[in-house]
Amino acid sequence: MxxxxxxxxxxxxxxxxxxxxxxxxxxxxxxxxxxxxxxxxxxxxxxxxxxxxxxxxxxxxxxxxxxxxxxxxxxxxxxxxxxxxxxxxxxxxxxxxxxxxxxxxxxxxxxxxxxxxxxxxxxxVNVHGQHAHHALLKPDHQLVLLDQYAGHKSLQEEVRSAWRAQKALRQELSELQSTEAQRDARRQLLEYQVQELDQFALEEGEFEKIEAEHHRQANAANLISESGQCLAVLCEDDQLNVSDMLRQVTDRLGRLQGDDAALEPIVATLFDAAALLDDASHELSRYQQRLEIDPESFAQLEERLSSAINLGRKHKIPTHELPALHQQLAEELKTLTDSDDRLAALEAEVAKAQQDYLACAQRLSQSRERHGKALAKAVQKVVRELALPHAQFDIDIAFDAQAPGAGNGLDKVQMLVSTNPGQPLAAMAKVASGGELSRIGLALQVLTSKQEQTPxxxxxxxxxxxxxxxxxxxxxxxxxxxxxxxxxxxxxxxxxxxxxxxxxxxxxxxxxxxxxxxxxxxSGDQRIDELARLLGGDVITEATRANARELLAQ
Missing domain, CATH: 3.40.50.300 (P-loop containing nucleotide triphosphate hydrolases)
Structure with a gap:
């Protein structure tokens, strides 16, 4: 407070x-x-x-x-x-x-x-101004007052929650439906592209391997010739080869190391070099034996390499990026296919959400009906005490399941009043005068404020x-x-x-x-004098003071 x-x-x-x-x-x-x-x-x-x-x-x-x-x-x-x-x-x-x-x-x-x-x-704080009763003429404000009096906030939140859920699903459905034609066209293109990439099935890193193997086979004849000549120089030439020459040097220095121990590490290194030279010669020999010119294999490599390059150009990307593109397009195709499945599921979800919303709105409407009768009875009682002895007051609540719906339910609320005998109930704007409307508004403000949580x-x-x-x-x-x-x-x-x-x-x-x-x-006499002034005007008399004391006593 x-x-x-x-x-x-x-x-x-x-x-x-x-x-x-x-x-x-x-x-x-x-x-x-x-x-x-x-x-x-x-x-x-x-x-x-x-x-x-x-x-x-x-x-x-x-x-x-x-x-x-x-x-x-x-x-x-x-x-x-x-x-x-x-x-x-x-x-x-x-x-x-x-x-x-x-x-x-x-x-x-x-x-x-x-x-x-x-x-x-x-x-x-909640402030009720002197013109607040004019808002009573608006059905939306009448609904707010009824809900305030009813105090059914949990039901209102259920309706709002159901409405938000339904609205979100409807929006998602609308977006999917509005793009359905574009998705169909895109899916058809993706199905063709993914099928083509599936058939070619280029794996990650495969293009680099094909390119290297193609280059090797394209130069196979030169590799065979050059490696053969090198092998002859190393060990196979009968007249002169590196291996024989290294052995001769090693033998001669081996005989001399007895005369000078300083030659021992040199001889040992030459022995190691001879062993490494033998290993290299054997490896080069095996390499040369594996080399062969295979026109059929080369033709296959050349065809796959050319196809990969053309496919990369077709998609306007470097050829080595084709596997990544393949995965990306396959995932997009799956997403579009899932969207079609989602579209069918969404239609069912929207229908269920609509039923849930209707059920919540009906429960709220029933509560409004119940509390509306109580509020109408209370307002009528108070208004009759406010110098409108023949006043009748009612609240009409119309539930429309076919209405577009909103976060506050499916009810249309209208407060009806009759202030004279024989006069039928009608909307306040058509019947109540300014003074009558002011009194009805005051009754409603007081009765509904009792339910407020505002202190x-x-x-x-x-x-x-x-x-x-x-x-x-x-x-x-x-x-x-x-x-x-x-x-x-x-x-x-x-x-x-x-x-x-x-x-x-x-x-x-x-x-x-x-x-x-x-x-x-x-306090005390000050308050009595102020009340006396309100009762009698600027001149305060004992009579007005007595009336003031009587007011306070009541």
Whole structure:
């Protein structure tokens, strides 16, 4: 609930610091004194639009701070925690506006965007303005009030969830259907390309191997000739070869090493060289024996190499990338085939999601029917007490399973009223006068607000056009609401103000060319005098004081 409101240099307010309590707080004052100014300042603190004109003339900026006790508000606590703005059990909202119109917002001392201020404000305060009853003429708002009274949030969330699921599936189905022709054409092309690549079946790294083998066979004759000549030089030439010459050198130095031990490592190295030369000669001999000229094998290699190169050109990629392209196209073809399967499955899923949505919407509609009867009965009872003794009130709920549907269900809600005997029930816009609509709206606001989880409710002159015994009933309604919520009511009616658990008076002080609005809490004789003023005007008499005491006693 709202605990404290501090206002500095806002409009014609120089400085205000107000403490608030539970129950019904009545705010009164003379016409033009600015009874709603504290509500306007609080609205700024809750994220309402700011203007440079809000800054008191002569001041650089205005500032409004509101402190709330959120110890019993799990929704507000959860929001603060989720946004990393929590500060134990209290919550301070602050807003500043400069004379140039620049605005800044803070929650628990941390700067925040205006959107966050609004989100948190919706969990803390609900303001009912004096023109709120005009919204009653809109069926959408009538549905909101009924759902608020019913309090079936879990059913509403089920419907929203089912609607979102159905909408997502329908969108996916629509996208698949809209691209079906393109997918068919693409699939046909892919089937041909993948089949061609399947038949050629070029493996990863195979092209490089084919290319190397083709090059080797193309040079087979030269390899055979050159390797034979080299082999002859190494060991096969009868007249002169490297192997014989190395043995001769090794033998001669071997005979000399007895004369000089320094030759021993040289001889050993030559022995090793001779052994390595023999190994190389044997390897070269085996290599030459394997070499052969095979025209048929070469022709096959040349054909596969040429086909691979042509296939790469066809797909406009380097030939060695064909295996990767093959895998990519095969995967795309599988995806398209899966899409066709998904299309068939989606049609079944959409049908099931529609049935699930209809079932949820029907359960919500049944709850609306049940609570609609209770709300209509309660509204009719209250409205009859508000000087409309013959009033009848009903709520028509029409469920349309064939409607396009929405996140709030398939119901069309219309509130019907008759204010005179013999007059049939009809839509409020066609029957109710301005005063009647104001009273019906007040009854609905009070009855539906009892179900709100918002802890602080503000009624800004919602009792306009009401007086006498009707005003007394309004006062009792607001006080009953204040028994379990924090309620603030800006009023000009003594019957309403007298029902307040506490009362604040707004006055306007003018000095030379300066005007200032002040607000103070009343107690004892102060409150009696304020009620007497509301009852009798500027002249306060013992009779009006007696009437004021009687109001408070009631």
């Amino acid at each position: 709202l605990v404290q409101l501090t206002v500095s240099n806002f409009a014609i307010v120089r400085f205000l610091e107000l403490e608030f309590s539970r129950g019904l707080t009545a705010i009164t004052g003379e016409t033009g004194a600015g009874k709603s100014i504290a509500i306007d300042a609080l609205g700024l603190c809750l994220g309402e639009r700011s203007e440079a004109s809000m800054v008191r003339p002569g001041a650089d900026k205005c500032e409004v701070a509101a402190r709330f006790d959120v110890s019993a508000l799990p929704l507000a606590q959860a929001w603060l925690k989720d946004n990393e703005l929590d500060d134990e059990q209290q919550c301070i909202l602050r807003r500043t506006v400069t004379s140039e119109g620049r605005s800044r917002a803070f929650i628990n001392g941390q700067p925040v965007p205006l959107s966050q201020l609004k989100q948190l404000g919706e969990r803390l 602080t409710l503000i009624f800004d002159e919602v009792d306009v056009g009401i007086s006498g015994p009707t005003a007394a009933v309004v006062g009792k309604l607001l006080r009953s609401l204040g028994e379990h919520s924090q309620v603030m009511c800006v009023t000009h009616l003594p019957q309403v103000a007298g029902q307040g658990h506490q009362q604040l008076r707004v006055t306007k002080k003018t000095q030379k060319d300066s005007t200032e609005t002040l607000m103070e809490a009343l």
